[in-house]
Structures are given as structure tokens and as C-alpha cells.
Amino acid sequence: MPSPTAVSNMARSVVxxxxxxxxxxxxxxxxxAPTLGGNAWTYVKECIDTGWVSSAGTYVTRFEEACAQFTxxxxxxxxxxGTAALHLALVAAGVGPGDEVITQAxxxxxTANAIHYTGAGPHFVxxxxxxxxxxxxxxxxxxxxxxxxxxxxxxxxxxxxRIAAIVPMHTFGHxxxxxxxxxxxxxxxxxxxxxxxxxxxxxxxxxxTGTLGRLGILSFNxxxxxxxxGGGMVLTDDEQLADEIRHCSTxxxxxxxxxxxxxxxxxxxxxxxxxxxxxxxxxxxxEGLLGRKRRLADRYAAAFEGVAGLRFLQEPGYARSxxxxxxxxxxxxxLEVRDQMLQALIxxxxxxxxxxxPMHLLPMYASCPRDDxxxxxxxxxxxxxxxxxxxxxx
Ligand SMILES: *Cc1c(COP(=O)(O)O)cnc(C)c1O
Numbered sequence: 378m379p380s381p382t383a384v385s386n387m388a389r390s391v392v393x394x395x396x397x398x399x400x401x402x403x404x405x406x407x408x409x410a411p412t413l414g415g416n417a418w419t420y421v422k423e424c425i426d427t428g429w430v431s432s433a434g435t436y437v438t439r440f441e442e443a444c445a446q447f448t449x450x451x452x453x454x455x456x457x458x459g460t461a462a463l464h465l466a467l468v469a470a471g472v473g474p475g476d477e478v479i480t481q482a483x484x485x486x487x488t489a490n491a492i493h494y495t496g497a498g499p500h501f502v503x504x505x506x507x508x509x510x511x512x513x514x515x516x517x518x519x520x521x522x523x524x525x526x527x528x529x530x531x532x533x534x535x536x537x538x539r540i541a542a543i544v545p546m547h548t549f550g551h552x553x554x555x556x557x558x559x560x561x562x563x564x565x566x567x568x569x570x571x572x573x574x575x576x577x578x579x580x581x582x583x584x585x586t587g588t589l590g591r592l593g594i595l596s597f598n599x600x601x602x603x604x605x606x607g608g609g610m611v612l613t614d615d616e617q618l619a620d621e622i623r624h625c626s627t628x629x630x631x632x633x634x635x636x637x638x639x640x641x642x643x644x645x646x647x648x649x650x651x652x653x654x655x656x657x658x659x660x661x662x663x664e665g666l667l668g669r670k671r672r673l674a675d676r677y678a679a680a681f682e683g684v685a686g687l688r689f690l691q692e693p694g695y696a697r698s699x700x701x702x703x704x705x706x707x708x709x710x711x712l713e714v715r716d717q718m719l720q721a722l723i724x725x726x727x728x729x730x731x732x733x734x735p736m737h738l739l740p741m742y743a744s745c746p747r748d749d750x751x752x753x754x755x756x757x758x759x760x761x762x763x764x765x766x767x768x769x770x771x
Contacts, residue, residue, distance in 0.1 A: 434650025452619030459596025462609030510553035
């Protein structure tokens with residue numbers, strides 16, 4: 378166990394390295410602030426001038442087309458936020474009441490919440506230390522231990538519930554190892570729904586995250602790579618699913634000049650034109666922002682190279698990451714330094730945070746089925762996120 382002086386030296390050294398990377402700044406440096414500009418004002422003003430501020434308007438379609446084009450997805454459906462996008466994607470994937478959905482325990486709470494909204498429940502598996510996302514090896518073990526095929530469907534023989542989907546999440550923009558995961562999903566006849574909320578601009582073996590599974594979702598929350606204020610997007614190559622999702626996102630109203638006919642339970646999840654206008658301007662800036670974020674990550678990597686007791690989290694060898702949130706990973710041995718590091722960073726006006734509390738430790742998900750989660754539990758103590766806004770490398 379390091380001595381108190383060693384602890385405070387280590388904490389001070391981390392603050393110094395962050396300062397080296399982001400420069401001397403007056404005032405508070407947030408974890409991730411949006412970089413707005415370009416045509417934002419022109420487009421948003423046009424919505425206000427013309428009165429097209431709500432969920433009908435040309436910017437929604439333009440934003441969808443721009444996202445489809447950037448990601449290489451055939452279809453994209455814009456929603457009010459990423460959580461709503463995931464909810465709709467799960468419903469479209471056939472997830473419903475009583476089902477189980479396999480996801481990683483180490484994720485933002487929205488992943489588990491969206492599963493719960495469908496009436497299904499999450500079933501947690503562990504992550505790996507390379508991507509911090511779902512570990513395909515652990516998933517294989519877990520399915521082998523609990524899954525059983527009945528007809529064409531996969532069941533958890535311990536709970537007698539149907540397993541209806543797999544939801545991997547690309548943590549901080551680092552892609553999950555999708556090939557082995559997709560292969561398993563195929564074996565068990567399970568749709569993959571990618572939570573790519575954090576990984577716009579991240580590629581797995583050259584393909585954009587969120588486009589490898591049957592469905593994928595993006596988020597444009599204020600702290601994500603690009604922002605629409607609040608917003609989300611469902612990605613899919615399947616035209617029928619895209620149509621169904623668009624229909625469900627607008628109260629499932631059948632188009633008609635006057636009649637109110639709704640053919641199923643729908644949602645009010647469509648993205649307003651005002652937000653989409655901002656989104657179109659943000660996509661135009663996306664390549665530039667990704668370049669700046671990569672430069673910032675390169676600087677962090679250099680600043681933390683060779684530092685004892687920790688490492689800077691870098692993209693997996695099979696991927697190109699957007700480095701949404703930069704992170705350092707402490708060794709087990711330097712665990713007791715974490716809180717001092719967080720405090721020292723915050724005292725120096727750098728926003729820093731540990732990773733999320735794992736889902737199985739939250740009261741509402743504590744009794745969900747789960748595999749052993751040793752890596753999740755270890756990582757939950759060892760990650761520190763560092764300021765990551767694109768403008769910091771300008
Ligand atoms: C941000 C995020 C979401 C949801 O996004 P909102 O747009 O805030 O609803 C979902 N999953 C993960 C992993 C996220 O980080």
C-alpha cells in the first residue's frame with residue numbers, strides 16, 4: 378500500500394499531466410461540453426422564422442439522411458433522446474413483457490432502463506478490460522450455462538424466461554469486440570441491438586458502430602460527441618423495422634387527412650425540427666470534432682505513458698474509437714489513490730468522474746439474473762474520466 382506522501386504525489390502528478398494536455402485554463406473545465414457553431418444559428422433561426430419548430434419539418438429528414446450517410450446505415454430514425462431510441466429499437470426487435478435481455482453490468486443506467494420499459498428485464502454479463510464493453514468469452518460461457526433452445530427461441534432454463542436480445546454497449550466510444558458476439562447471437566437466434574449512444578464516429582473493423590447489429594442507437598445528449606440539445610437515433614438496414622419505428626415514434630397514427638386512427642400503442646418520441654436543425658449543423662462539423670478529439674486523446678496517451686500504477690485507456694486493436702470520454706485505468710495496487718486523484722482534479726477545476734456504479738448494485742436491478750461480474754466490479758473502482766471536450770485540443 379503506497380505511503381500517504383506517495384499517494385498525494387501520485388494525485389498531484391495526475392493533475393499536472395492533465396494540465397499539460399489541456400493547457401492552463403481559467404475556470405472550470407467540464408468533462409464534455411458541446412462545440413456548437415457552423416450553421417447552427419442559421420438553421421435554428423430558420424425554424425423559428427418559419428414556425429417549423431416541432432416534429433414535422435424538413436430538418437428531421439435531413440438529419441436522418443446525414444446520420445445514415447455518415448454511419449453507412451440504410452435507415453435512420455430520429456427520436457427525442459437516446460433512451461427513447463433504445464426503447465423503440467428493443468420493441469422493434471421483438472422484446473416484450475416477461476422477456477430477458479442480456480446486457481453488460483457496466484453501462485450507463487439508460488441501457489437497463491430502456492430494457493425495463495419494454496416490460497422485459499436485464500440479465501447482466503461481464504465486460505472485458507480491453508473495450509470495457511461486453512466480453513464475448515464471458516457471454517459464451519453464460520449462454521452455455523443457462524440457455525436452451527425451444528423451437529426457434531432461446532430460453533433461460535434457470536428462470537424459464539425467453540432471452541429476447543443482446544445489447545452490447547460501446548463504452549466511452551471504444552467498440553465491443555462484435556464479431557464473436559454476433560456469431561454467438563446467430564447460434565442462439567438472438568437479435569443484437571447495439572447501444573452506440575457513446576460511439577458516434579467509432580468504427581469496428583471499418584464499419585460504424587451501431588450498424589453491425591440488427592438495430593443500433595445513437596444519442597445526441599448535451600455531453601455526447603455531437604449534440605442536438607437532446608436527441609437520439611435508431612439505425613437499421615431493415616426498411617420494415619425503420620418504418621415500424623418511425624410509426625411507433627409518432628403515436629402509431631395511420632396517415633389520413635383528418636381521422637385519428639392509431640393501430641397500436643405508440644409513443645411520442647419523434648425528434649422536433651428545432652433539435653434536428655442543430656443536428657444537421659453538428660453533423661457537418663463531425664469530422665472536424667473527431668479529429669480534435671483524437672488529437673486530445675493522443676496528447677493524453679503521451680502524457681500518461683510510462684506512469685507507474687495506471688494506464689491511459691486506448692482503442693482496441695480492431696477498432697477506431699471516437700475517444701468520447703478519455704479515461705485512465707488504475708492498477709489494483711493503486712486503488713486507494715483514486716479518491717485523492719478525483720479530489721485533486723476537482724480542486725484544480727478539472728471535472729473528473731469515476732465510471733458508473735454497475736447496474737447490479739443499483740437497488741432496482743439488484744435482483745436481476747447475472748453472471749459473475751469480477752471485471753465489472755474491479756473496473757468500477759479503477760476508472761477516472763478526464764476532460765474530453767473537442768475544443769480542448771484547439
Ligand atoms: C447517453 C447514453 C444513453 C442515452 O442517451 P440519452 O440521449 O441521454 O437518453 C444510453 N446509453 C448510454 C450508454 C449512454 O451513454
